[in-house]
Structure formats: structure tokens, C-alpha cells
Amino acid sequence: MEEIQSQSDHYRSSSSSASSPASRVPAFNFFYLRKPGSLGQPISFEDSPEWEDTDADVRVEEGGGDSINAATTSVSPSLSKLNSGSLPSPHLPEGAAVARKIAGASVAWKDLTVTIEGKRKYSDNVVKGSNGYALPGTMTVIMGPAKSGKSTLLRAIAGRLPPAAKMYGEIFVNGAKMHMPYGSYGFVDLETTLIGSLTVQEYLYYSAVLQLPGFFSQKKSVVEEAIHAMSLGDFANKLIGGHCFMKGLPSGERRRVAIARELVMRPHILFIDEPLYHLDSVSALLMMVTLKKLTSTGCTLIFTLNQSSTEVFGLFDRICLLSNGNTLFFGETLACLQHFSNAGFPCPIMQSPSDHFLRAINTDFDRIIAMCKNWQDDNGDFSAVNMDTAVAICTLEATYKSSADAAAVETMILRLTEKEGPLLKSKGKASNATRIAVLTWRSLLIMSREFKYYWLRLILYMLLTLCIGTIFSGMGHSLSSVVTRVAAIFVFVSFTSLLSIAGVPVLMKEIKIYASEESNQHSGALAFLFGQLLSSIPFLFLISISSSLVFYFLIGLRDEFSLLMYFVLNFFMCLLVNEGLMLAVVSLWKNIFQSVLTLVTIHVVLMLAAGYFRIRSELPRPVWTHPLSYIAFHTYSIQGLLENEYLGVNFAIGQVRSISGFQALHSAYDISPRSNAKWENVLVLFLMAVGYRILVFVLLHFYARKNVSLHRLFRGKHNSTA
Template structure:
């Protein structure tokens, strides 16, 4: 049987290396929205209003509240990930105090913190074993041998009950893989590999059945027994899960209305006049009062239908329900004044609970005041070379399925065969050969640029997640991506050009063929770099596609085949047009300034007189080569700068 213990003999449920106490006091988060017109000032919206709490090692805190109450925002702030996650609504500002063992968040501290996002961001074509192994190789320090890292991954799989699906791929909406519960456990397992002291989870039970959700929460409860601190946002847990929580923080429109033991929540709300008249799930009851409506379903139906029956039924419920009667609300107030109810709950919290929470914060602060400083560890736990090799290996395994898919291979082969057949043995027909060359220029410009364009928009979530976890440097990721794409990007162009070149009757010498092929491969890499650059700056796929299409149309039209006399104000574009330089170099592999052809029966013309040749010219070949190589480097540098906006900085 596989050893299920971590290096050093500790199970993943045993005590972490350094327990962490999380304290947060008066956390406020505001965002500035856009004004509706020029006369209005920018509006400020408060997402969180003075949220406080403390979670000790061995405790599990659940953040509860209706949708839009600020649970995920608070979790993101506490986990130190707000800046990388970004804010679409405007610029956000966080105030308040957040401390981990009396110290602020730092890059070295991130090694002790795990963060499981709501969406399981995983590579679909990797197996469960491969997913956890590559994460272990990237996140565990170089001092641990690869074999031991593999054993740690095995241990995590065993403890989380993933051994039965160890060789199954993760899958996605297109390709079937593991179940939703197994996928969530894989995401949790990735964070457990670093033996975190503090674990954040954003709605870990979302989309799962109650049994599977209960197993996950039970697993998290077992983690706290070893001294870990667990904080999760959760929408509507079952009653069985609710009583597993040591502490509960209930939010309503960003305001705290309860913080304390989960087992004491119902007693507290009964003491302030809100108690269910029938037995019900505590979390359902808490969500109802956080919404400010204990009878939200009846109220909505009464308003929508305007039926006297539903209004009468509501009056009966209100008459016999103590939670409304105790605070003196009439039936009309119960239907209309939800905001009053929320205000009453906030007032009750400020009066009865805020001082209790503040005292607990002070008591914990006294104990942690003389806490030891954080370890001065290296910024990265693995070397650049290890990161590069692991990312390269992982990337080749993941992307080989799409890069060499049957559909893509068939598409390229058919396009090449059609080009070869349409221009079959066109040797001697110079104008036809020029057309074939430009057709190949277009084929191997549109294909690589649009393949590369979608790379980073599709991988943004994965890159953000892994960079926030400080798994690797951005430079190692980008270099592994570029090197890994080389065989995938160059094999198909080689096959395509070989077919079209010899079928089309281009210059039948080995030197010309090799030169033509090398120029094509250089152009593919340049176009790929341009696609990566656009994709790294414009993450919206529709916008990126539109922009690229317009740019490609301009470069193609001005590339030397269609327009002979370019207007002066656009003449400069040809010098930055990849198509122009590639078309020129390809023509130079086939023709010289002294070549002639039969332009009419009995009439010999110089190739130099062709309008396409006149546009690109036979001179300055070295300049075009230098421009392409400069673009090759420059576009990749721009790509790196564009990606720096994603995740934490290096």
C-alpha cells in the first residue's frame, strides 16, 4: 500500500508547521463607479461596512449571507487577492486592519496560505495524478526530491479519497472527466500540498449535492483538528453542515449582523425578537432575515398577483409569528419595510455584539503582540529552471490534444492540397506563381495569429490562480509556453509548405525550397508573437478578434499584391506590415532581377516589370530580414509586459 504520510511522517490532517490566527477589524471596502452624465460626480458604493472578526487555529469560520452581500469580496480581501482579482466596476479602496499572527500580509506569508476559488480552474486533459504532481513539483521547495514530492501528492489523494479516480482526466463541458465533487477535492488537494496553516475557500459546495457537500465540509473540519484555520464562504449549507462550523459571520448588504459561534446563532436572533415559528434549517432562517424578509415567498406572490387570498394568508402568518410580533411590525410593515428590518438587525449587532467582538480581538492581540517575526524565506521555493522544465512538460501534455487534433490537421492538409492543385505545376507561369506565393503568405499569417490570439484569454483564470499562489515566475511560464509551442507551431507549416511548394511547381532546387521554408517558419513565429501580444493586452475575445481582423486586412491589402500605388499617408504602413516583408523575401527565393518570362505569345518580359515585384522590389533584402527578427523579439517582449498585469508581480 502507498505510504499516506507526508515527508517527515505527518498526515495532511496533522498540525501545520506554523499555526495562524486571522484577525480583521473594521474592514471597509468602497468602489468608485462611473457617473451617469457629465454633471454628476462619480458615485461611491460601499461593499463592506466595518466587518470585524477573529479566527483561531483549529477553528472553521463560515461567511454566510444572500447573493451580493459581500461574502466573496471579504474572502478575497482577507486572502490578500483583491488586487489581482481586479474590480470591473471601478477603483476599490480597502480600509481597516487585517493581521495574521499580528503581522500584515506578505509574500513570504503566502506560502502558508491556501486559497480555493469557487470555480475549479484545472487543465481538462490532465489526470488527477498529473494535476497534483505538477502542482507539488512547482510549489514544494527544491530541497525535497522529486520522488518525495510524488509521495506527498499520493498522500493527498489518499486522504481526500481520490485514489479511485487517480488516472481519470479532469475533463470539461466537452470531454467527460471526474465528477463535480472529485474536481472540487482536486482543487482543495492542490492547496493542501503546501501544508497550509490557513485555508480560504470560496463556496466549496457550490453545485454539489448535499451528500458530497457534506463530505467536503467534513474533510475541512478534520483539517482544523490538526490546528489549521479554515475560512469559507458558503451560500446555503444544510443543517448538518451548519453545526460543523465553529464560527459564523452573517452579512447583509455588506453589514455584519452576527458574528459568533454557529451553535449560538439561533439563540442570539431569538433574543432580539427573531425566531422561527416552525423547525427549519438554521442557514435558511439566517438568509431570510439577512434579506430582511421572513416570508419572502408569500410577500412576492401577494404583490405580483394582488390576490386578497395571499394578503389574507400573509396576515395570518404575521399574526401568529412571534418574530414579527415581538418587534411590533404590522402586516403592511412586514411586506414593505424590509430595509427597516435590516436596519434593526444592524443596530442590534452594533449594540449587543460589536463590543463582544472587539473584546475578543483585544484579547487575541495581547496574546499575539510578542509574536515571532515571519520567516525571511526566498521569494520563490523553486528555481527558474525547475519551473521552466515542469511547466514545459505540463504544457506539452495538456496542449498536444488540441495542437494535433484531427480537425486542425485535416484543415491544414486540405488547404495545402487545394493550393497545390489550383496552381498545379505552374512553373513558367510567373504571374500564377506570384499568386501562389501570396496565397501561402495569407495562409500562414491568419492561421498562427488566430491560434495564438486566444491563448491567454483562455488561460487567464489559470494564470491568475497560479500566479496568486506564487507557483512560478512569469518569465518561466512565458518561456515554457513559447518553447512548448515551437514543435506544435512549426510541424504543420513544414508539411503544408512541402506539399504546396512541389505541387505548385515553384523553383525546383533544394536551396530555394529550404529558403522558402525558413522564411515561412520565421513568419509563423512573428505572426504568433503578434497574436500573443494582442491577446495579452485585450482579454476580451470578441474585441481581440475584431481588432486583429482589421489589422490583418490592412497588412494583407498593403502587403504588395493588391495595391500597386499606395497613398502617401499610408505608405509607411508597409514597413511594419509582416505580410509585405514576408512576400518580398519569398519572391526573392524564386526570382532575380534578371529573370524573364513569356508575358504574351512571342513576347519576353522581365520579372522586374510585374507590378507586385515593383511594389516590393528586389533591394533591401537584409532590411526585411532584420525587421522580421526585430518583430520576433519585440512582440514577445510586449507579451511579457501585457501579462504582468495578471496576478501578483514577480
């Protein structure tokens, strides 16, 4: 045991001098900004809540043994010299922007347990009796291997658990049991869908207008602060996704844009799920330095992490180590090294602390060692941890529960919750009218910039219409051309509707953007639907009028302006109905392949029931007539176009006898002889368009909000039966 202790002390002394931020002052002390004239004073969070004795040391004695310092300062011990003023404050250039102070908030959780039925095979408890806290101006990291409960614990603290999860325990914000109101906290998910056709500044500005109440002009300063806080000044005017002549933002900058989106609300607490997700070592270090600079403004930062480099590890203030939902340690990062050493697992000198922690508690390493049990490295051992991982986890957990660290955490939670601090208040939301206007304008901008939204569909529609028009051109207006003209109109309506499935990927992207914004209450189903509808109308009308003009004159339909305008209106309503149908299917599946497959099947079935291959009066009644022929929008569109073309027209048979257009169509297609029947068909199409939008609203409001889709349901059933 003395040998273990000596190794641990040797590592602590070497790591403190090698990786302590205090030894790298020229590189990192630039984010500790002091007010002028306060060189000898610690960092002051003037807007933060005042807590009595929160900077005092808490010592817990166990039988006169070693005492542990449960630091409640805003930084780790290795950074104390920077905050005490013993090191010079960096010189700020004249006119440089200084980060605005944020009123931080303390967060404490006690005996927190989260259960999700069916989440794990051996237990429904994803998080088990976790205790911890986070203070203003500090970085608290939740670490652990995959499926250890990191994200679940983060979501539980933030109040973002899924409906299937049940939480037990207590969460305190500034000493009070309360749910964090809108605007008081920000949550950055693991994957945030950004809008590639907007610049960073545009994206953040629209996000600010969607979130904050007040005038549009007041949002610019907030956006500039968020850009400065996340060091995005060099990328402010660059497109997030780029275009054919310019690359988009790298993954590190994209992640910082996602965080900046939450900073426009100036949150007291910021939760981030895996801020280093898919980042290389340089981008990861830059990200953590930026977040460390953010905490210097007073913001309370809590995030999850899988593993980190030694440099990144030195920036953390406190660490919560999880394995299989159990808390193996909570406290300062350097104290975690001592904890592992006390448990018999000292960290080797040349190994990253986070790698050593995860190596000791990750059960996946048992399989690797079993495969490589005959392998040995130059030092003779494959790993520094030479026992079963389950035993190591039990040892670390038992050591922590009986240690002074756990007692110090309980004492600090008691002190943070013994009296209530200032309550967090909601900052207000933008009105629904404002959100609809902003989403409409933003969608118009996106659709006009992105070629694959409607410009590509316009080109495809024009090519298809030219093909159909040239095939059926030169038919004339005789009685013998009626059947061929019916075929041309059927092909035009059916094939153009089928071709619109090319827009599924962009609709899928819109649904993902909505889900990302709705999860943080930046948008709502009603605002999204109105914004998407109003912004798509100009493009759908452009497609309908251009395609209708080409088809109308190539086929040689009746040369009257009113009839042409009805043709355009009918086809526009047909496209509007089809757009609603695609939105409904995409909202159900949330998967491109299943959505395309479903839409193709639906369109083929509706084409068969539209009354062209067999007139509606002769279709089998149980299925094809009722209900398929009545829910097929092709039926009403084709009926209206044929009634528009043939009602009021007579065809001469010989020199004496003539028949009406209705009689000429009697054996080719079912239409109504009433003069206003074509307007009734347009009304039905309009009601179907409204009905599909209502269906999409219901799906988004009650179905998509729970992050459920048919794709996930089928995949879940397959996994459960496997």
C-alpha cells in the first residue's frame, strides 16, 4: 500500500507541474478577465447570487485521519493562483469586447435515481442514487463509459427526460426545489441540426428573434455577444454548410455554433451533451478553452464527456464519474486521482487521467484482455489494472462511499440547500405571430438559396411536362381525341405528383430542424406549419404556373384565359395537397428510405383508384370505391380539369346530330354535368390540403414531441424479438 501511495504522490506531483493550468499561464490566462483596478482581487461575478461562506473550505475529519478539502470555489486548486491575483492580469487591447457578466446559479442533486423500463436487460435503473452539485463560474463534467448513464443524468438535472423515464430524488436550483423556467438555462443536444444555407450571424440572429421577446433591432447585440463568447468572429459571415465553391464550417465550429444558439438567451446554467463529439484533439482543446472562458462570465456549466486529453482534463473543476449508473466519484479533478490511488489503482505517469479512469471502469476492456491475454507490452503487463473490471468498479464504489469525498459532497449539498437563494425567472418568449413571420422569412431565404429545395423540382417538372406535352401534342379537338386527351391529363397529374417525392430529403431536414428547435422551446408545431406553408406557396405557384403553361399549349387545350387560370389553380391545389401528404409521411417515419417507399406505394395505389384504368362507377366497392377513390386527390384534380375542358363543349356527329362533352367523356371518365362541379373539386382539394396540415400538426404536437417514429418503433420491436 505504501508503494501505491508513493506512486500516486509521484504522479500527483509530476502531473501538477506538467498539466496544471497555472504552469501554462501565457497560453490560458487570457480568459480570466478582471475589472480595471482590481488586479489584486479575485474574479468577481457581480451578477451572481450571493451565498454566505460558499468560498470557505469544508473539512470532514474521519477518526483524526486525513482531511479532504471540498473546495467550493469557482475554479480548481491548480487555478487558485490565477484567481488570487498573484499572476498579472492580461492586457486587453483598446476597444476589445469584454464578456458580459451572467448571473450564475448553483445546482444540486440529491439521491437522484432514474428508471427507464426496458432500457437495460439487467436493470431499469439507469442512474442510481447520484449526489452532486455545480456552482456558478465552474465546469462540472459527467464522465463514464458508454451506457453508463451520463446523458440520462444530465437530462434529469436539466428536466429533459423522455416521458418513459421516471425520476426519484431531489434537484435544487439556488437552494430551492423548482423547475428551471424558459430562458434560465440552455441545453445543447448531442446532435443539433444546423441550417447550412445561412451564415453563422444569420442563423444566430433568427434564433435570437425566435427565442427572445422585444424588437428585432435589440437582438443584434445579443448575437454579437454570443459570437464573441464562442470565438466565432472569423466565421460570422461564412455559410454553415457552404456551397459548391466553398466548404462549410468544420465540425468544431459547427459545435460552437450550436452552443452559441443557446447563449443568445444569456442562460444562468448551460447543459451540453458531449461538447467534444466528433472533434479532433486540437478542436477539442479549442472548444474546452472557449467553454472555460465562458465560465469566467459566471455561467454554470455542466456537460458530459466520454474521454479527454490531459490538457483538456486540466481545465475541469469537478468531475462526476459514473459506471452502470453508479457514482464512483464526485469532487475535484485532482482529488479523483487520489481516490483511484487510495482504491489501489494509481494512474501511471505517462497515461492520461481520463483514459486511466475509463480503463478501470469500462467493462468492454474485459473482452479485449480476454482476446489478448497472451500479449504483453515492453513492461510486462498489458494494462495497469490487473483485475476484473466488475471488481474494480465495486472497489471504487465502496471506497468512495466510505471516503471523506462523499461526506464532503453531502455537507456541501446541505449547505447549498439550507436556505433559498434568488429564484430564476422566465425571460419571456417571442409571440406566435413573430415566430410565424420569422420562420416564413427564414424558410423563404433557405428555399431560395438551396438548389435542391424547389429549383431542382422546377427543372424536373419542366422536363417531365415537355416530355408529356410533346408525346401528346397535335391531337386536335375532334371527338376521337377525347380518350387521348384524358390520358394526357391523367399522366400529367399522376406523374408530376409522383415526381414531387424528390422533395422528401428537404422535408426531412425541415422536420429535424423543427424537432431541434422545439425541444428547446424555440418553436412550436403551429408556427412551424404556418411558416413552412406560407414560404412554400410562392415556389409551388411558380412550379404550377410554369408547368401548366407548357402542358396547356403543347396539348392544345381550349384557348380561353379563364380556363387556363382554372387549370393553374387546380394544379396548384394538387401540389399543395401532395406537399401535406409528404409532410405527414415524413413526420411519421423520420427516415428517408421508409418515407420514399411509403409515398411511392401510396401514389401507385391512389393512381389505380383515380378512375382512369377503370371508371369509378365500375370499381369494386368494398375497397377501391370506398374509401380509396374518395381519398385519392388525383380523382378530384383530374375530374376538375376534364370538367373545365369539356363542359359546355359539343361535338358534331355528321351534319345534324351532336353530343355534349359530358356524353363524350361518359365511357372514358366519370365527371359531373353540373356547371359548378369543377369548383367543388377545387374546394375538395383545398379541404384535403387543410386536412393533411391538421394531421401533420397532430403528429408534430403529440407524436414527434416524444421523439417517437414508426422507424424507431419497428426497430425497437425487432431488437426486442431478436
